[in-house]
Amino acid sequence: MNTIKAVVFDLYGTLYDVHSVRTLCERLYPARGDAISRMWRQKQLEYTWMRCLMGQYKDFESATVEALRHTCGSLGLALSPAGEASLCNEYLRLAPFADVPQALQRLRAAGLKTAILSNGSRHSIRQVVENSGLTSSFDHLISVDEVRQFKPHPEVYQLALDTLNLDKADILFVSCNSWDATGAKYFGYPVCWINRSGGVFDELGVSPDLVRRDVGDLAARFPVAGALENVS
Missing domain, CATH: 1.10.150.240 (Putative phosphatase; domain 2)
Structure with a gap:
């Protein structure tokens, strides 16, 4: 991989x-x-x-x-x-989970690009991130406004490829929503499902590559080189 x-x-x-x-x-x-x-x-x-x-x-x-x-x-x-x-x-002043700021710092320190791909509008994504003081933690803020579709439509997941100019296998998609993780997996991304609530993944024919309890857990167990096959 x-x-x-x-x-x-x-x-x-x-x-x-x-x-x-x-x-x-x-x-x-x-x-x-x-x-x-x-x-x-x-x-x-x-x-x-x-x-x-x-x-x-x-x-x-x-x-x-x-x-x-x-x-x-x-x-x-x-x-x-x-x-x-x-x-x-x-909804423009949502609080980030406590584990998120440090996790983002750790991923970026490992040399990884970070981005948001959201159902939110350009305005709402920008405001949420700015109001939480995390603007510098992301290379790109990507909105579904670009294609006028919502997740899990495949055109939405294509936006990350177009923005980052990378192959699907180079991008780890991370979501707490199992329907969103499912859509990304069917699109072809390696996927991490954040299972904060201890829930059960949707039965829609695919499974995530990784399951983590939160974003901090993902960052703490992510190898510096970023090789997904070394993450368990």
């Missing part, structure tokens, strides 16, 4: 905690924060998949707003324009 030259990360749930919005949800809707956060995220994903299948692309911010409105309606919660704006803005 070729030597890995770049690591391409999913953003939402892999590097950044999508449920860090729970704090504001709880403040605005006491005792409902967790329910809002979880339904909001699930509906957000469903809307990206549905729009991809229907050929009705809207950017990630639109999916986020529409999913929040549906969530509040489903839970019988009143959503004011100010509340909607405040909650959606939290």
Whole structure:
């Protein structure tokens, strides 16, 4: 197997905690924060998949707003324009997982290129990364806006090849979302699934090359030379 030259990360749930919005949800809707956060995220994903299948692309911010409105309606919660704006803005200030900053430093110190390939818009990816102070940790921030499709559409995974100008075997794709890891594996990338929750990988005909509990675990056990065959 070729030597890995770049690591391409999913953003939402892999590097950044999508449920860090729970704090504001709880403040605005006491005792409902967790329910809002979880339904909001699930509906957000469903809307990206549905729009991809229907050929009705809207950017990630639109999916986020529409999913929040549906969530509040489903839970019988009143959503004011100010509340909607405040909650959606939290998606631009997501907190990185504690292991992420040092892990990125370690991978880059090993001579690896690092990039994000995300369903987020150009604006949302840039804002999340800037607001967390991690801009210098990435060589590229790649948005699905370029192809107006959402993961796991193959055109999205092609974007990393086009941006990095590398072969598939040179790029390790990393995601906590097993459906995303599955899409990347079918596309032809070596894949690492970040299993933070101790879950079970989706039964869709392929398996990840690596499974790690978090990004820090991946970086700590990654050889300096980047040879994937030496990682177990």
